[in-house]
Amino acid sequence: EVQLVESGGGLIQPGGSLRLSCAVSGFNVSSNYMNWVRQAPGKGLEWVAVLYSGGSTYHADSVRGRFTISRDNSKNTLFLQMNSLRADDTAVYYCSSVPGLSLSYYMDVWGKGTTVTVSS
Amino acid sequence: DIQMTQSPSSVSASVGDRVTITCRASQRISSWLAWYQQKPGKAPKLLIYAASSLQSGVPSRFSGGGSGTDFTLTISSLQPEDFATYYCQQATSFPLTFGGGTKVEIK
Numbered sequence: 532e533v534q535l536v537e538s539g540g541g542l543i544q545p546g547g548s549l550r551l552s553c554a555v556s557g558f559n560v561s562s563n564y565m566n567w568v569r570q571a572p573g574k575g576l577e578w579v580a581v582l583y584s585g586g587s588t589y590h591a592d593s594v595r596g597r598f599t600i601s602r603d604n605s606k607n608t609l610f611l612q613m614n615s616l617r618a619d620d621t622a623v624y625y626c627s628s629v630p631g632l633s634l635s636y637y638m639d640v641w642g643k644g645t646t647v648t649v650s651s
Numbered sequence: 652d653i654q655m656t657q658s659p660s661s662v663s664a665s666v667g668d669r670v671t672i673t674c675r676a677s678q679r680i681s682s683w684l685a686w687y688q689q690k691p692g693k694a695p696k697l698l699i700y701a702a703s704s705l706q707s708g709v710p711s712r713f714s715g716g717g718s719g720t721d722f723t724l725t726i727s728s729l730q731p732e733d734f735a736t737y738y739c740q741q742a743t744s745f746p747l748t749f750g751g752g753t754k755v756e757i758k
Contacts, residue, residue, distance in 0.1 A: 566747070568695075575738065575749055575750075575751050575752045576687075576689075576695065576738055576740075576749040576752075577749070578745075578746055578747040578748065578749070581745055581747075589745045589746070591746050592746075625694055625695070634683075634701075635683040635685075635700070635701060635742040635743060636683075636742045636743070636744075636745065636747055637685035637697060637700040637701075637740065637742045638685070638695075638697065638740075639697045639700070639706065641694040641695055641696070642694060643693075643694055644694055
């Protein structure tokens with residue numbers, strides 16, 4: 532069964548760091564374009580970062596230089612390292628997948644999300 | 652970045668109604684558009700990709716249309732389980748961008 536399971540969220544003080552994990556089952560994390568998408572309380576969806584199957588990455592302007600997406604192929608897991616956290620990073624963070632060999636970047640598999648709260 | 656604008660931001664409708672949501676892209680995106688449904692406390696669910704292709708398992712009362720810059724999502728006969736928030740997303744280039752969402756509420 533294809534499944535994404537996020538973990539690692541929690542309450543963190545401004546300026547702190549947190550690493551989110553997304554355990555992938557049913558396919559190889561290296562075969563698809565893997566993404567992080569977040570949703571602030573009561574707000575819409577915001578794309579955060581992508582890790583291409585070839586290993587290149589791209590981050591949204593709002594997190595570039597502070598967040599880093601990566602993967603561990605041996606553990607079939609996607610990560611999001613979040614540094615210098617700010618209050619406006621408070622959100623539910625979803626891991627999602629773009630199908631392999633897709634001609635366009637739609638996300639057909641999503642995890643249930645993990646909540647990050649940045650507050651003193 | 653490509654900006655996505657959805658309208659309306661909310662709509663009140665009754666079971667059995669036909670509901671249409673529109674999405675406009677700030678530049679032409681061919682047919683590279685997706686629609687998602689999200690219920691409170693849940694992850695988004697893919698409904699439509701490539702503007703009009705129905706994702707496996709999604710009821711046929713959902714349909715998508717359009718190309719270029721203007722797109723629609725139509726629910727032909729609203730069911731109780733369809734009350735949710737709907738988002739469009741341009742799927743042509745990174746950074747991926749979403750519309751602001753349309754909340755479909757019970758009248």
